[in-house]
Amino acid sequence: MTLDPLFDAPFAIQIHVAAVVPAALLGAYLLLRPKGTPRHRLLGKIWLxxxxxxxxxxxxxxxxxxxxxxxxxxxxxVFVLFGCWGAIVNARRHNIAAHKRIVRGLYFGGIVGAGLFTFLPGRIMNKVAFGGDEIAPLVVVAVIAMALLWGVYREMRPRRRLS
Incomplete structure (x- = not known):
């Protein structure tokens, strides 16, 4: 792993990576921790x-x-910008179900989904993480994509009710 490709990248890419990496980590933390606390609200504003x-x-x-x-x-x-606005509006209106749906979509679509494509061969993050290797990132992206699809499938399927 080397950060040289990032240091050689245009300034816009450096800003983009400097914002998205902490957003990915902070977003995961927020999704896993208790909701509605003062800490959640503060970190949520930073994440947005x-x-x-x-x-x-x-x-x-x-x-x-x-x-x-x-x-x-x-x-x-564009969808991320509108989604951020929607997350704020719904949180202020106490429409927690919509807020939760939007934030999950922003995280899994905007960070995880789009982030997977940055590791494809020829992209800067591929050079950073894999030194430009063409096979390893495809395997990693495929495994993560399958795990995500499995998670989505498990969330979408009907639940059995215990009587």
């Missing part, structure tokens, strides 16, 4: 700020140039 910085910084990253410097990943950034 990190997510907004992550989304905004992505608009200055044009590595995949499909349409005037933009790519489908930039649509995700």
């Amino acid at each position: 700020c990190l997510m907004v910085i992550t989304a905004l910084s992505s608009f200055f990253i044009h590595q995949i140039n499909l349409f005037y410097g933009f790519s489908p990943i930039h649509l995700l950034s």
